Amino acid sequence: MNHPYLPILVFFAVALAVPIGALVLARVWMTFFTPIKPGAEKNALYECGVNPLSDRQTRFHSKYYLFGLLFLLFDVETVFLLPFAVAFLGFKSIGSFIAAMIFLLLLAEGLVWAWSKGLLDWRALSKPSI
Numbered sequence: 001m002n003h004p005y006l007p008i009l010v011f012f013a014v015a016l017a018v019p020i021g022a023l024v025l026a027r028v029w030m031t032f033f034t035p036i037k038p039g040a041e042k043n044a045l046y047e048c049g050v051n052p053l054s055d056r057q058t059r060f061h062s063k064y065y066l067f068g069l070l071f072l073l074f075d076v077e078t079v080f081l082l083p084f085a086v087a088f089l090g091f092k093s094i095g096s097f098i099a100a101m102i103f104l105l106l107l108a109e110g111l112v113w114a115w116s117k118g119l120l121d122w123r124a125l126s127k128p129s130i
Helices: 006-033 062-086 094-116
Strands: none
């Protein structure tokens, strides 16, 4: 009996069995071989190193996240722009030049927008007006 979907069924069975087997094996190992050492030091935030200064995480200003997002956007756009700059002399049509200029215009528009919203001004941590 050679069914056409048998390899797919075997693949799904193995795909489910491997992670479930790893979890079961980890649980068995924890149960039989890992000693339980309860205590104040074990339940502390850090077992070694410097003691924490506070009980919770500190909050960062949202401007840091927006600046990080802007960095990622401009970084990705630079990655797309570099191959064009390398191959620029090989392009013969005006259409490729126009496409590159539109791309640069969008990049400049994003920079002007971020600048106008005050996202690049670090002297005062005022709320950005988005």
